[in-house]
Amino acid sequence: MNKVISYYNQFDEWGRLDREPVEFQVNWHYIKNFLPAKGHISDIGAGPGKYSMELAKHGYNVTLADLSPRLVDLAKEKAIEQDLSYKFNNFMVADARELRMLDSDQFDASLMLGPMYHIQDESDRIKAINELNRITKRGGLVFVAFMSRIRHIFTSLLYPKHWKPNDNMETINHFSQKGCFDHSDEGRFTGAYYFNIEKIRPFMESQGFESLELLGSNVGAILTEESWSYWEEKGEEKEVIKFLIDKAADPYLLGISTHLLYIGRKK
Template identity: 55%
Template structure:
């Protein structure tokens, strides 16, 4: 999917409403995010969409930087922050490509989220660039949260609801918890989540680790 198609799609898609209607994804992700965050600090939500995770982190007292490729999503996030009286918690709202986090300094964030861009980036080169950028801006020893989908998930979506193409119908992503400066990332899921993922989405070994170079 080209950048233009992504921007066009999310400019007209209610991503905030999707997370409200299908809350399991948000509940599970926030459980693991909160479990491994530092007590306080500056968090980057990269590929944040309209900012549902960012708002929750701001409510928890974290300072937040929000970025997304789609200008309309960034505008919604800014409006949500104002509506919830959370603007003071935000260091900035940025329209940025995940592969080029221009203007964000090295070793800045106490934790970083990237819960969307990787399954929209279609080439390995772009995915590697996005991970490297997240690594660059996150402080050494800090936690990074990354969500992704398998190709099988996308195929199942298309078969279940062909009229909607590849729109996410039922999605419980797995989250990779990666500490900057370490050479491995570990997939984390509790037993209840593991059962959902195994039987509803795909078979996967949840004890596996993969190297990042």
């Protein structure tokens, strides 16, 4: 996991969600609609705390954890800047696979919006989801982000020079079978795992969750900068975003979204 820490030490994750606002808006719309009216929420793999801050603003008590000490410090700074520190129970440096510092059945809901991207070994993915299950109360909700394998295949086909070693069909076919991706170019997106969409619900259900929803966080990723400029100039950008939010859970559109959000309930 040292490569993950190194990558996020130089990457602007807070800014990414500002640059790609549709993903945040879609996710927050559904998270907000499913959450209980109040409670204690864990945000595991929270990065700089973009979602945690929103949770705190809406009155939830939050425990934030991330693998990167830099991002945990940044989250603390953001909480102070926004006068939200009093809503945070803790800021912790922690590995999603081992959350021994957190009690069992502690949280009314839990977010895990980053770790599943970076855990390439299946047994470690199971460890992380088992920990998510353990710390969440029975009947509590979980929100888990995944990356789509089929979308990454087509992204590689579209921009092969940008996604080496997926710049030839032999490697792409291998990735299609295994789902693991390690960028050839130094400093680019770290080792990652991409799920087959049809495997996400069974995976989560096998670890003790009832599936409630699976949605595409950014089906609008298919739109180009030119497309967005057109709708902005027409003054209809908000209508487009509302349309994307409304269509996020359409199963026929999941494959065009780079990120997916699973919503489940602990049995």
